[in-house]
Amino acid sequence: MEAPLYKRVLVKVSGEALMGPAGFGLHQPTVDRIAADLAATHALGVELGVVVGGGNIFRGVQVSSQGVDRATGDYMGMLATVMNGLALAAAIMRAGTQARVLSALDMPAVCETYTRPRALAHLDRGRIVLFAAGTGNPFFTTDTAAALRAIETGCEALLKATNVDGVYTADPKKDPSATRYDRISHDEVIQKDLKIMDTAAFALARENALPVIVFSIHEPGSIRAAVCGGGRATTVATR
Ligand SMILES: Nc1ncnc2c1ncn2[C@@H]1O[C@H](COP(=O)(O)OP(=O)(O)O)[C@@H](O)[C@H]1O
């Protein structure tokens, strides 16, 4: 029986992870697979917060190049994360685990508004908490939201479930000779400008000694494996 290394973690699920092979929007079998992995991780007794991205639907920078101002584009991006949060929460509940969506932007007819005490109360009661609408501010990313919520809610690690199986010496999609780190410090990631998460997110993680585990979401069961210290991943931590 695998044993979890952590009592409470924050999982960052990118919007793109939810589109699967579809190329845009939500691919329901992929959403269900990720929801099942989250539910199985929760069943190990781990308290789970999840920050969902929105890149499968909308990114602020895309429209800002087409004439919509950046802040407005970013609010549209944050709304996309709320849609993803609702879809993922519904899938988690279908998998038999309680889940709640807390949005950084007030939309009481749709879901609860994020407050730290509310999030902590849900986590204490064993519900998976989905943090939507990023930080609630334009010019930020959901990676920064993930680091922020992880620290605010006392998570022991940030699990970044992404397209690649770890942090490389360079972007592996552009440089085939790039090699993967098993372990690296926050300092080194920032100094070498390794673009797996934005610098604001890594700086926040470094200041608060929050380990970041980077692994591929395409591998079935990878969230559960990462929580148990298994699978292929890079650990970013203070040396
Ligand atoms: N040094 C690096 N190591 C690993 N991946 C990198 C690196 N630099 C850039 N990348 C790219 O970062 C991408 C993951 O970041 P991003 O697309 O922002 O993730 P997400 O959408 O999961 O938040 C990978 O697909 C990879 O191509």
Ligand SMILES: O=c1ccn([C@@H]2O[C@H](COP(=O)(O)OP(=O)(O)O)[C@@H](O)[C@H]2O)c(=O)[nH]1
């Ligand atoms: O705190 C935040 C988080 C997100 N966004 C907007 O929401 C979009 C979707 O988030 P992100 O690109 O981080 O999603 P992911 O890459 O994880 O799918 C971003 O492009 C931004 O436009 C924002 O303005 N503030």
